[in-house]
Amino acid sequence: MASTLDLSGLHPTNEAPVQKSDDAAGYYVLGDKLVDPKAPTGPIATRWTNRKFDNRLVNPANRRKLSVIIVGTGLAGGAAAATLGEAGYNVKSFCYQDSPRRAHSIAAQGGINAAKNYKEDGDSVYRLFYDTVKGGDYRSRESNVYRLAEVSANIIDQCVAQGVPFAREYGGLLDNRSFGGVQVSRTFYARGQTGQQLLLGAYQAMERQVAAGTVEQFTRHEMLELIVVDGKARGIIARNMVTGELETHLADVVVLATGGYGNVFFLSTNAMGSNVTATWRAHRKGAYMANPCYTQIHPTCIPVTGEHQSKLTLMSESLRNDGRVWVPRRAEDCEKDPRDIPEEDRDYFLERIYPSFGNLVPRDIASRQAKYMCDEGRGVGPAVKEVGLDGEEKWVRRGVYLDLTDAIKRLGKEAVEEKYDNLLDMYERITGENPYEVPMRIYPAVHYVMGGLWVGYDLQTNIDGLFCSGEANFSDHGANRLGASALMQGLADGYFVLPNTIRDYLADGPFEKIDGSHPAVQEALSSVRERIDKLMSINGTRSVDSIHKELGKIMWEYCGMERTEDGLKKAIGLIRELKKEFWTNVKVLGSAESLNQDLEKAGRVADFIELGELMCIDALNRRESCGGHFRAESQTEDGEALRHDDEFAYVAAWEWGGEDGSPVLHKEDLIYTAIEMKQRSYK
Amino acid sequence: MNLTLKIWRQPDAASAGSMHTYTLEGVSEDMSFLEMLDLLNEQLVTSGEEPVAFDSDCREGICGMCSLMINGQAHGPEVTTTCQLHMRSFKDGDTITIEPWRAATFPVVKDLVVDRGAFDRIIQNGGFISANTGSAPEANSVPAPRDKAQRAFNVATCIGCGACVAACPNGSASLFLGAKVTHLGELPQGQPERYTRVASMVAQHDAEGFGGCTNIGECASACPKEIPLDVISQLNKDLRHAMRTGH
Numbered sequence: 001m002a003s004t005l006d007l008s009g010l011h012p013t014n015e016a017p018v019q020k021s022d023d024a025a026g027y028y029v030l031g032d033k034l035v036d037p038k039a040p041t042g043p044i045a046t047r048w049t050n051r052k053f054d055n056r057l058v059n060p061a062n063r064r065k066l067s068v069i070i071v072g073t074g075l076a077g078g079a080a081a082a083t084l085g086e087a088g089y090n091v092k093s094f095c096y097q098d099s100p101r102r103a104h105s106i107a108a109q110g111g112i113n114a115a116k117n118y119k120e121d122g123d124s125v126y127r128l129f130y131d132t133v134k135g136g137d138y139r140s141r142e143s144n145v146y147r148l149a150e151v152s153a154n155i156i157d158q159c160v161a162q163g164v165p166f167a168r169e170y171g172g173l174l175d176n177r178s179f180g181g182v183q184v185s186r187t188f189y190a191r192g193q194t195g196q197q198l199l200l201g202a203y204q205a206m207e208r209q210v211a212a213g214t215v216e217q218f219t220r221h222e223m224l225e226l227i228v229v230d231g232k233a234r235g236i237i238a239r240n241m242v243t244g245e246l247e248t249h250l251a252d253v254v255v256l257a258t259g260g261y262g263n264v265f266f267l268s269t270n271a272m273g274s275n276v277t278a279t280w281r282a283h284r285k286g287a288y289m290a291n292p293c294y295t296q297i298h299p300t301c302i303p304v305t306g307e308h309q310s311k312l313t314l315m316s317e318s319l320r321n322d323g324r325v326w327v328p329r330r331a332e333d334c335e336k337d338p339r340d341i342p343e344e345d346r347d348y349f350l351e352r353i354y355p356s357f358g359n360l361v362p363r364d365i366a367s368r369q370a371k372y373m374c375d376e377g378r379g380v381g382p383a384v385k386e387v388g389l390d391g392e393e394k395w396v397r398r399g400v401y402l403d404l405t406d407a408i409k410r411l412g413k414e415a416v417e418e419k420y421d422n423l424l425d426m427y428e429r430i431t432g433e434n435p436y437e438v439p440m441r442i443y444p445a446v447h448y449v450m451g452g453l454w455v456g457y458d459l460q461t462n463i464d465g466l467f468c469s470g471e472a473n474f475s476d477h478g479a480n481r482l483g484a485s486a487l488m489q490g491l492a493d494g495y496f497v498l499p500n501t502i503r504d505y506l507a508d509g510p511f512e513k514i515d516g517s518h519p520a521v522q523e524a525l526s527s528v529r530e531r532i533d534k535l536m537s538i539n540g541t542r543s544v545d546s547i548h549k550e551l552g553k554i555m556w557e558y559c560g561m562e563r564t565e566d567g568l569k570k571a572i573g574l575i576r577e578l579k580k581e582f583w584t585n586v587k588v589l590g591s592a593e594s595l596n597q598d599l600e601k602a603g604r605v606a607d608f609i610e611l612g613e614l615m616c617i618d619a620l621n622r623r624e625s626c627g628g629h630f631r632a633e634s635q636t637e638d639g640e641a642l643r644h645d646d647e648f649a650y651v652a653a654w655e656w657g658g659e660d661g662s663p664v665l666h667k668e669d670l671i672y673t674a675i676e677m678k679q680r681s682y683k
Numbered sequence: 684m685n686l687t688l689k690i691w692r693q694p695d696a697a698s699a700g701s702m703h704t705y706t707l708e709g710v711s712e713d714m715s716f717l718e719m720l721d722l723l724n725e726q727l728v729t730s731g732e733e734p735v736a737f738d739s740d741c742r743e744g745i746c747g748m749c750s751l752m753i754n755g756q757a758h759g760p761e762v763t764t765t766c767q768l769h770m771r772s773f774k775d776g777d778t779i780t781i782e783p784w785r786a787a788t789f790p791v792v793k794d795l796v797v798d799r800g801a802f803d804r805i806i807q808n809g810g811f812i813s814a815n816t817g818s819a820p821e822a823n824s825v826p827a828p829r830d831k832a833q834r835a836f837n838v839a840t841c842i843g844c845g846a847c848v849a850a851c852p853n854g855s856a857s858l859f860l861g862a863k864v865t866h867l868g869e870l871p872q873g874q875p876e877r878y879t880r881v882a883s884m885v886a887q888h889d890a891e892g893f894g895g896c897t898n899i900g901e902c903a904s905a906c907p908k909e910i911p912l913d914v915i916s917q918l919n920k921d922l923r924h925a926m927r928t929g930h
Contacts, residue, residue, distance in 0.1 A: 083816040098738065099803050101843055102746040118823065154819070161819035163812040163867050165836035172826030190836055196745055197839060204811035211807040219800070242792055271740040305713040310721055311742045422840075426744060429767050430715075495816045543728045545721070590733045594695055595793040597736055598728070 005674065009042045013676045016669045017649040023565050024621035027572065027662060034288070034653050034666040038456040040143050044674040045125075048147040051457070052500050056507035063088035066506045067251040069236055071223045071278050073100030075195075075487060076470025077257030078202035079494025085209030087499060089506070092249055093206065093215055094238055096222045096273055096600075101203040104259055104271040105490060108195025109316035109423065110179060111187035112159075112487040114152040119176055123184040125149045130675060132485060135181045135362050136450070136478020137627035137643060138677045139291070141651070141670065143457055144475045151496040152488050156188055158495055162201040166190050179483040180317050181362040181682075187484045192316050192423040198487055202494065221247070222600060223278045224531075225524040226254065226285045226466065229514055233282075233466035235521070237528045241600060244593040246528055248516045252509055253465050253502055256282060257494070260449040260471040262295070264608045264615065265560070266552025268446035269301060269314045275604040276611050279453050279472050287461040288653035288666060290454035290474035292611065293619035296481055296628045297561050298447030299325075299366035302430055302440075303381055303399040312445040313430060315402070316423055317483040320359045322407035322416065323440070325350050325366070327400050331377040338380070338401055338439045349373055357682040364480045364628045364641070365682060367444035370400045371561050372639070374443070381441045387557075403439035444561060448486060450477040450628065451618075454653040454668075458501035459493060462653075467502060469493035474651070479627025532592050535602045540585030544601045547582050551575070551605070551612055559616050564632045568620040575613045582609060614654055614663055621665065624648045645677050684710045684775035688723065690735055691782045693791050696798075700791065702780075712771040716759065717742060717749065719770055720781075736794040742766040744907065747842030750849070751795055752782040757846035757905040764844065764907040784849035788856075788892050799845050801891040802859065809883035810863045812872050825871050835869040838862040840908045847902035847910075853894030858902035860888055861914030864921055878925035885922055 005013075040047035058066065067090040070081045078100055081093040095103060115128040128149035133140055156174070160166065166188050167175040176185040190197040209215040220241040227235040227250070235250035261276035262268035283289045300315045326348045328334050333341050349369055351358040359366075373379060374396055381399035408416050413436060417424070424435045431441070453461050453468040455475055460467050470490040477485065514521070558564075558571035582605065590596045625634045625641035626648070634642045655664040685708045693700025707723050714722070717739050724734035740748040744767040753759035759768045773779065781795065789797040827835075839862070847858035864881050867873035873880075896915055903912040 079816075086815045097740055097746070097748060098799055099747075099843065101803075101806075102740055102748050104741060104746070107741045107743055107745050116822070154817075156822045157819040158814070158816060160822040160825075161812065161814035161872055163835075163870050163872050165832055165839050165866065165870065167836075168827055168829050168832045170829050172828050172832070173823050190839075193745065193840060196842075197836070200839065204806060205814075205816075207803060207806045208811045208813065210803075217803070219803075269743075271746065272742055273740050306711060308711060308714045308718045308722060310715070310718050313743045426767065429744075429761075429763055429769065432769070432771060499816070543725055545725060587728060589728060589731065595736055595796060598734060 005676070007043050007045065007674055009044055009673045012671045012673055014645060014649060014672055016671065017645065017647050019647045021623040021647065023623050024617050027617045027620065029657065029662050029664045031655060031664040031666045034668040036456040036668065038458045038460070040457055044142065044146045047143050048150055055500055055504035058503050058506050060088055062509070064090060066090065066509050067092070068253045068255065068502065069249055069251040070094070070255040070257060071236065072103065072257035072259060072472070073203070073206070074103035074105035074257060074259055074470060075199060075202055075490030076472070076494045077255070078103065078199065078206050079491050080255060080257060080469060080498045081215050082202060082205035082209055083495050083499045084502065085206070085212065085214035088214060091209070091215040092218065092251065094218045094221045094223060096220065096241065098219050100206060100217060100219065101200060103199060104274055105487070106196045106199045107271065108487050109192045109314065110318040111177065111189035111194045111484040112155065112198065113179070113186050113484045114156045114188060114488065115149055115186060116153050116156060118174060119185045121184045123186050127184065128152060128186065131182045132476070132482060133478065133675050134680060135482035136480050137641070137680055138478065138645065138649070139626050139670065140476055140478030142672050142674055146674065147497065148476050148489055148492050151492045154496060155488060155491045159198055159201050162205060164190065164197045164201045177318060178321060178360065180320060180360045180366070181482045189318070192318070192420055195487060198491065202491070224281065224528045224603065226282045227521055227524045228285050228463060229518060229520045232464045234514055237524050242595055244591070244596065246525060248521055248525060250514060252511045253467065253505060255467045255469060255498065256453065256472050257469045258472045260452070261608070261611055262446045262449055264551065264612050265446040265555045266549050267304065267309060267312050269298065269312050272311060275607070277604050277607045279468065280607040280611055282453060282461065282463070282466060284656050285463065286656065287463050287466060288454035288655055289614060290451060290651050290653045291618065292451040292615045292654065293559065293622065293629050294450035294479050294627060295446060296363060296448040296450060297367045297444045298363055299370055299444050300402060300442045301445035301447070302427065303443040304384065313426065314445070314447060315427060315440065315442060317363065319402060319420060319423065322411070322419070323359065323402040323404050324348055324406060325359050325400055325402055327373045327378040327380060334378060334380050334397055347378070354682045361682045362480055362482060368561055368630060370444055373400055374398050398443045399441040400443065401439040402442045404435060405439065408436065448481055450474065450479060450481055454651070458504065459498055460501065460505065465505060467498060469498055479629055531603070532599065535586070535588050535599060536592050538584065538586050538588070540587050542581070542585050542587060544586060544588065544598055544605055547578065547586060548601070548605045548608070551578055551609055554578070555612050555615070559619055562630050562632050563619045565620065568616045571616045572613055575609060575616065579609045582606060617663060618652055618654065621652065622648055643679065649677065684712065684770070684773070686710055686773070687778040689778065689780045692735065692794055695793055696790055710770055712769065714770045715742065715766055716753070716768040716770065717766050736796050738796050739766055745842060747844040750784050750797060750844060752785060752849060754780050757784070757849045758907050762907060762909060784845055786845070786848045786854045788854060789845055789848065801893070802843050802845065804891065805856070805860065805884055805887045806863070808887035809876065809880040812867055813876060814872070827871055831869045835866045838910055838914050839866040841910055842908055844907065846905045846907060848893065850901040850905035851894065852899060852901065853897060855896045856888055856893040857896035857915045857918060858906060858910055860884055861918035862910045865914045865917045868917065868921060877921065878928060878930040881918065881921040882925040882930040
């Protein structure tokens with residue numbers, strides 16, 4: 001691997017792609033190629049060090065004259081607010097929840113990767129980099145991923161110093177576990193609540209800065225528009241969700257750390273409030289949206305029980321360390337009590353198909369195989385009604401077993417409890433079944449999006465002064481994110497990357513002063529007001545949720561785990577009709593001048609509808625299978641994802657084409673120097 | 684199942700509120716409590732009545748956003764958060780009373796939504812370890828005894844939901860305080876600020892108007908994360924030391 005590769009950064013290992021197919025013809029306009037103006041050069045291991053040195057400094061006395069708006073208080077936003085506050089900038093932090101501590105990073109369970117090599121099992125920065133690029137199916141930018149791997153060790157140091165109570169061994173040193181897609185143990189964890197503990201660390205660091213006066217926090221505030229003055233992001237319009245007042249906040253830099261848009265599927269593991277509005281508003285103001293179709297469907301979630309379902313719950317991937325995934329060998333056994341099915345009648349399908357990685361194959365692969373088992377009629381649990389592309393109704397069992405019996409035998413019940421207690425309790429509470437006695441039932445669910453706003457190496461979007469970090473940007477995970485890498489990226493961006501890149505931008509300050517009377521501010525404010533007035537005045541017959549659910553069904557059916565040309569075209573048509581339905585028939589009660597949760601949801605759903613269409617167009621154009629994006633037209637003989645590097649080794653960055661126009665596609669070629677593109681194999 | 688719901692409705696902080704009664708049919712036992720309220724709201728929207736405002740976000744029991752006094756109990760009859768409470772804990776024909784958190788320090792914003800900003804302000808007053816980004820030593824340079832690290836973790840699982848305050852007859856936040864003071868105080872990294880932290884957090888707690896602890900223990904039995912009552916002993920012990928040593 002590394003030893004045979006030339007790391008000088010001078011020699012590309014692949015050629016620029018030339019796309020031959022054009023499935024999305026008529027749905028988009030081809031724009032200019034996109035080049036990251038901040039792309040670093042040289043040997044990969046020196047790129048970040050050199051960049052940190054080259055980035056200009058801001059004198060501490062000048063920092064307090066410069067201001068930063070950060071929207072979102074998860075790991076990426078909270079960590080950046082704390083760090084920029086510590087550095088002495090004026091930070092304004094916004095979140096829609098009632099406290100920054102509630103951002104959805106808190107729900108991450110399994111762990112955070114870092115190349116510490118504490119287990120002396122051959123881990124290194126290069127291996128973490130390699131695993132992450134490979135896991136992302138060679139659709140991420142190598143420089144960004146290398147930097148991520150490089151700062152990963154600093155993150156653990158920082159979190160431990162803040163008092164994050166990671167799991168420890170008897171000697172008092174930090175413990176690690178292994179995770180999907182890798183063969184080393186590099187995941188640090190705090191039982192099944194790692195995200196919570198990391199977020200509380202970032203939150204406490206941020207609150208410390210609130211007390212110090214460098215960070216001002218605005219809770220129950222939702223960003224509804226970006227203010228762009230002379231091509232530069234200079235502020236936001238936020239709605240005070242308690243009073244309904246529209247507030248103008250101006251600054252020298254705006255950071256969007258607003259998380260992912262998985263709720264476009266209605267059902268996902270995201271929080272109820274997770275939304276795309278901040279990044280979509282920025283997109284409509286000119287920021288490119290990159291690879292929007294790359295969605296991660298997580299294999300181990302609790303199956304849907306009925307129409308009432310409002311969200312799905314993840315069971316940490318770490319359970320795949322000790323749990324074995326299986327379905328009955330024969331469809332006629334699917335109704336049996338799983339404990340009555342003898343060993344020889346079980347199909348441990350991941351272990352059978354992927355003997356070297358077994359139950360620890362990456363998420364996209366595990367999810368798709370679970371789907372195939374259920375499609376074959378070997379799923380378990382209650383059957384649910386499904387309507388196919390042809391309108392045909394069928395009843396399918398959507399579940400596979402995740403069985404801890406062997407682990408309990410091997411390790412004892414106590415050891416399993418210590419590792420996963422809270423997860424197993426949660427499972428029992430939701431399903432009413434005891435996972436220590438009956439194998440758990442799991443099924444894939446939307447969990448994370450790799451797509452997001454396009455950013456360069458410095459995490460700046462194509463709009464000057466608008467930065468984007470964490471899940472909200474597209475940069476590090478390619479077409480599939482490995483487990484325990486989301487926390488790593490959020491904190492890398494927040495603690496170590498943004499503070500070092502934003503200073504280079506702010507070194508151009510002081511910037512021209514603007515105030516609320518500026519025409520660009522007034523324009524942003526009135527567009528928000530008009531939109532809210534419109535939503536309040538339609539007074540149709542359909543609830544916001546009913547339209548959101550309909551959108552979710554379209555997306556899951558046609559833009560979910562398996563996508564086809566016909567299905568995507570059908571979805572685009574359905575979404576366009578749904579958009580009309582929304583803007584003529586939605587019903588929002590109450591007043592815009594007070595807390596109004598329906599109004600909040602309506603604005604978010606309106607943006608999800610537009611995003612959904614773009615996701616389908618992006619998926620339609622990409623006639624290859626890579627990571628979480630699986631086009632049925634592009635698979636190997638044995639059904640594995642088949643990439644077409646010669647055509648699609650590029651980032652698809654979409655420019656808003658106007659209310660009635662088509663989106664414009666800008667391609668950024670992915671050229672590797674430190675790694676070679678290979679077909680992924682976990683067999 | 685069919686239910687009768689008695690729900691606190693209040694248009695905003697300044698207005699008076701009152702209990703309203705609704706009937707709800709077709710509730711499944713697989714629904715979470717909040718999905719049951721979603722169903723009610725869907726019904727209210729259809730009939731032209733403004734839906735009931737309530738807080739929720741992650742709906743998997745970890746963000747601490749959801750609240751609700753259910754039949755007089757914080758988060759209802761089970762040891763869990765409202766979002767993880769399922770309707771199989773109720774039966775057909777039940778009448779369920781739903782109110783916002785009961786505490787003057789958590790004023791009602793609307794219907795069942797309250798303002799818990801006081802918790803953020805307590806954390807601002809010392810609920811952290813001062814470690815600027817970039818200044819951290821190598822993570823394994825300071826081993827932490829496993830039992831202490833485990834105790835720190837167990838109490839660090841506090842989700843800041845406020846059930847302890849809502850359940851306490853005195854409206855005290857001592858369990859919340861004790862959890863944070865114990866979490867940070869058990870770790871080697873938390874020692875330098877240990878006693879200034881406890882003094883400062885308690886001062887803010889009192890300034891916010893939270894009541895004192897009289898060892899009733901409702902807080903610990905209402906806590907969805909089962910934070911044990913002994914964190915309050917730890918809190919008092921650390922506070923006593925802080926006072927004696929002039930912090």
